[in-house]
Amino acid sequence: xxxxxxxxxxxxxxxxxxxxxxxxxxxxxxxxxxxxxxxxxxxxxxxxxxxxxxxxxxxxxxxxxxxxxxxxxxxxxxxxxx
Numbered sequence: 001x002x003x004x005x006x007x008x009x010x011x012x013x014x015x016x017x018x019x020x021x022x023x024x025x026x027x028x029x030x031x032x033x034x035x036x037x038x039x040x041x042x043x044x045x046x047x048x049x050x051x052x053x054x055x056x057x058x059x060x061x062x063x064x065x066x067x068x069x070x071x072x073x074x075x076x077x078x079x080x081x082x
Contacts, residue, residue, distance in 0.1 A: 001064075001065045001069065002034040002065050002068070002070070003070045004030060004032055004033075004043075004070070004072070005030050005033075005074060006028060006071065006072070007030055007074055007075070007076045007077075007078065008023050008073050008074075009076060010022055011023070022073050024048075024073065026044075026045065027042060027045075028043055029076075030054070032054070032062065033082060035065070038082055039056065039057075041055060041056060041062060042059075043055070
């Protein structure tokens with residue numbers, strides 16, 4: 001029903017298996033794909049145990065449609081086609 005794309009700082013590879021780390025605390029930009037529309041959003045997470053919150057361009061917390069929600073994290077600067 002809804003797809004969120006979060007853009008975050010990528011670090012790595014951090015080991016011999018080429019694993020990457022993403023900074024998922026703090027805040028950043030993103031995209032929301034919902035109801036056939038793409039909306040620019042921001043995200044915020046105060047610390048590792050906090051809930052990530054998502055906001056529209058008016059700084060209002062986003063209400064997602066009932067149903068499945070997919071959240072994807074990509075490196076800052078990644079081009080997204082839709």
